[in-house]
Amino acid sequence: MGTHRPPVVMPDMKRRRASTGERIATIMTLARRLPLTRQVLADQLADATPSQMEFMESWMNAEIESRERSKRSRLLKAAGFPADKELGGYDWTPIRFPVDYGRGQITTLDFIAGHDDLVLFGPPGTGKTHLAIALGRNACRKGIPARYFTAAGLVMRLLRAQSDNRLDRELAAIGRTPLVCVQLVVAGLVT
Known part of the structure:
Protein backbone atom coordinates (compact mmCIF):
# COMPACT_ATOMS: atom_id res chain seq x y z
CA MET A 1 0.00 0.00 0.00
CA GLY A 2 1.53 3.35 -1.06
CA THR A 3 1.50 6.52 0.91
CA HIS A 4 -1.18 9.03 0.09
CA ARG A 5 0.13 12.52 -0.52
CA PRO A 6 -2.17 15.50 -0.28
CA PRO A 7 -2.65 17.39 -3.54
CA VAL A 8 -0.31 20.29 -4.19
CA VAL A 9 -2.13 23.60 -3.86
CA MET A 10 -0.88 26.01 -6.47
CA PRO A 11 -0.55 29.73 -5.68
CA ASP A 12 -3.40 32.06 -6.57
CA MET A 13 -2.81 33.11 -10.17
CA LYS A 14 -5.48 35.83 -10.43
CA ARG A 15 -3.01 38.61 -9.68
CA ARG A 16 -0.12 37.21 -11.70
CA ARG A 17 0.78 37.34 -15.36
CA ALA A 18 0.47 34.19 -17.45
CA SER A 19 4.26 33.99 -17.80
CA THR A 20 4.56 33.82 -13.99
CA GLY A 21 2.08 30.96 -13.92
CA GLU A 22 4.10 29.09 -16.51
CA ARG A 23 7.28 29.67 -14.50
CA ILE A 24 5.60 28.35 -11.33
CA ALA A 25 4.47 25.21 -13.17
CA THR A 26 8.00 24.70 -14.50
CA ILE A 27 9.51 25.15 -11.02
CA MET A 28 7.04 22.65 -9.53
CA THR A 29 7.98 20.10 -12.22
CA LEU A 30 11.68 20.65 -11.59
CA ALA A 31 11.20 20.34 -7.82
CA ARG A 32 9.87 16.81 -8.26
CA ARG A 33 13.06 15.81 -10.04
CA LEU A 34 15.79 17.49 -8.01
CA PRO A 35 16.82 17.14 -4.39
CA LEU A 36 19.00 20.03 -3.24
CA THR A 37 22.73 19.82 -3.84
CA ARG A 38 24.75 21.85 -1.34
CA GLN A 39 27.36 23.07 -3.81
CA PRO A 50 19.16 39.73 0.23
CA SER A 51 15.46 39.36 -0.65
CA GLN A 52 16.19 36.16 -2.58
CA MET A 53 18.12 34.79 0.40
CA GLU A 54 15.24 35.72 2.70
CA PHE A 55 12.84 33.89 0.39
CA MET A 56 15.07 30.79 0.27
CA GLU A 57 15.45 30.75 4.05
CA SER A 58 11.68 31.00 4.49
CA TRP A 59 11.15 28.27 1.89
CA MET A 60 13.62 25.91 3.52
CA ASN A 61 12.19 26.49 7.00
CA ALA A 62 8.71 25.72 5.63
CA GLU A 63 10.04 22.52 4.02
CA ILE A 64 11.77 21.39 7.21
CA GLU A 65 8.63 21.99 9.27
CA SER A 66 6.52 20.12 6.72
CA ARG A 67 8.89 17.14 6.85
CA GLU A 68 8.90 17.15 10.65
CA ARG A 69 5.08 17.22 10.75
CA SER A 70 4.96 14.31 8.29
CA LYS A 71 7.49 12.35 10.33
CA ARG A 72 5.56 12.90 13.57
CA SER A 73 2.35 11.80 11.87
CA ARG A 74 4.02 8.66 10.45
CA LEU A 75 5.53 7.78 13.83
CA LEU A 76 2.20 8.18 15.63
CA LYS A 77 0.45 6.00 13.07
CA ALA A 78 3.17 3.30 13.06
CA ALA A 79 3.23 3.14 16.88
CA GLY A 80 -0.19 1.48 17.03
CA PHE A 81 -1.52 3.24 20.12
CA PRO A 82 -5.03 2.04 20.98
CA ALA A 83 -6.18 5.47 22.21
CA ASP A 84 -5.23 9.15 22.19
CA LYS A 85 -3.98 9.67 25.74
CA GLU A 86 -1.92 12.70 26.78
CA LEU A 87 0.06 13.81 29.83
CA GLY A 88 -2.06 16.94 30.26
CA GLY A 89 -4.59 16.25 32.96
CA TYR A 90 -2.97 12.95 33.96
CA ASP A 91 -3.55 12.18 37.66
CA TRP A 92 -0.10 11.67 39.17
CA THR A 93 -1.37 11.21 42.75
CA PRO A 94 -1.48 7.37 42.78
CA ILE A 95 2.05 7.13 41.33
CA ARG A 96 4.98 6.28 43.59
CA PHE A 97 8.51 6.74 42.32
CA PRO A 98 11.80 5.21 43.41
CA VAL A 99 13.88 7.49 45.65
CA ASP A 100 16.32 8.44 42.89
CA TYR A 101 13.73 8.76 40.12
CA GLY A 102 10.77 11.02 39.53
CA ARG A 103 8.19 12.55 37.27
CA GLY A 104 10.78 14.74 35.53
CA GLN A 105 12.81 11.83 34.19
CA ILE A 106 9.64 10.22 32.88
CA THR A 107 8.02 13.23 31.22
CA THR A 108 11.27 14.46 29.66
CA LEU A 109 11.83 10.94 28.33
CA ASP A 110 15.35 10.88 29.82
CA PHE A 111 14.96 7.14 30.38
CA ILE A 112 14.92 6.60 26.60
CA ALA A 113 18.19 8.46 26.03
CA GLY A 114 19.73 6.54 28.94
CA HIS A 115 18.52 3.21 27.47
CA ASP A 116 16.71 2.51 30.74
CA ASP A 117 13.65 0.35 31.19
CA LEU A 118 10.53 1.89 32.68
CA VAL A 119 8.13 -0.56 34.29
CA LEU A 120 4.70 0.64 35.32
CA PHE A 121 2.91 -1.75 37.66
CA GLY A 122 0.08 -1.59 40.12
CA PRO A 123 -3.60 -2.30 40.59
CA PRO A 124 -6.14 -1.71 37.83
CA GLY A 125 -7.37 1.84 37.30
CA THR A 126 -4.22 3.66 38.40
CA GLY A 127 -3.44 4.98 34.91
CA LYS A 128 -0.58 2.75 33.80
CA THR A 129 -1.89 2.31 30.27
CA HIS A 130 -2.79 6.00 30.03
CA LEU A 131 0.74 6.97 31.10
CA ALA A 132 2.43 4.51 28.73
CA ILE A 133 0.41 5.73 25.75
CA ALA A 134 0.92 9.40 26.66
CA LEU A 135 4.68 8.91 26.97
CA GLY A 136 4.79 7.06 23.67
CA ARG A 137 2.82 9.75 21.87
CA ASN A 138 5.09 12.39 23.40
CA ALA A 139 8.12 10.48 22.10
CA CYS A 140 6.64 10.35 18.59
CA ARG A 141 5.99 14.10 18.65
CA LYS A 142 9.67 14.56 19.52
CA GLY A 143 10.68 12.41 16.54
CA ILE A 144 11.46 9.31 18.62
CA PRO A 145 9.97 6.10 17.20
CA ALA A 146 7.74 4.17 19.60
CA ARG A 147 5.65 1.00 19.37
CA TYR A 148 2.74 -0.21 21.47
CA PHE A 149 1.80 -3.86 21.88
CA THR A 150 -0.30 -5.92 24.19
CA ALA A 151 1.79 -8.84 25.44
CA ALA A 152 -0.55 -11.30 23.71
CA GLY A 153 -0.40 -9.30 20.46
CA LEU A 154 3.38 -9.19 20.60
CA VAL A 155 3.62 -12.94 21.17
CA MET A 156 1.25 -13.59 18.25
CA ARG A 157 3.26 -11.23 16.04
CA LEU A 158 6.49 -13.06 16.90
CA LEU A 159 4.92 -16.49 16.35
CA ARG A 160 3.64 -15.35 12.95
CA ALA A 161 7.11 -14.00 12.09
CA GLN A 162 8.66 -17.30 13.13
CA SER A 163 6.27 -19.30 10.96
CA ASP A 164 7.06 -16.95 8.03
CA ASN A 165 10.79 -17.47 8.68
CA ARG A 166 11.38 -13.78 9.45
CA LEU A 167 11.69 -13.83 13.25
CA ASP A 168 15.21 -12.38 13.24
CA ARG A 169 14.09 -9.42 11.11
CA GLU A 170 11.04 -8.82 13.29
CA LEU A 171 13.06 -8.91 16.51
CA ALA A 172 15.67 -6.59 14.97
CA ALA A 173 12.98 -4.12 13.90
CA ILE A 174 11.43 -4.08 17.37
CA GLY A 175 14.89 -3.87 18.95
CA ARG A 176 15.74 -0.75 16.91
CA THR A 177 12.69 1.05 18.29
CA PRO A 178 13.81 3.35 21.12
CA LEU A 179 10.52 3.05 23.05
CA VAL A 180 8.50 -0.16 23.15
CA CYS A 181 5.38 -0.17 25.35
CA VAL A 182 4.03 -3.63 26.25
CA GLN A 183 0.75 -3.96 28.13
CA LEU A 184 0.36 -7.19 30.09
CA VAL A 185 -3.08 -8.40 31.14
CA VAL A 186 -3.07 -11.15 33.80
CA ALA A 187 -6.31 -12.91 34.72
CA GLY A 188 -8.38 -9.87 33.83
CA LEU A 189 -6.04 -7.44 35.59
CA VAL A 190 -4.07 -4.89 33.62
CA THR A 191 -0.46 -4.69 34.87
Missing part, protein backbone atom coordinates in the same frame (compact mmCIF):
# COMPACT_ATOMS: atom_id res chain seq x y z
CA VAL A 40 24.81 24.20 -6.37
CA LEU A 41 22.90 25.92 -3.60
CA ALA A 42 26.09 27.63 -2.36
CA ASP A 43 26.88 28.80 -5.90
CA GLN A 44 23.38 30.25 -6.31
CA LEU A 45 23.51 31.95 -2.91
CA ALA A 46 26.77 33.65 -3.89
CA ASP A 47 24.84 35.66 -6.50
CA ALA A 48 21.54 36.00 -4.61
CA THR A 49 20.13 39.30 -3.44
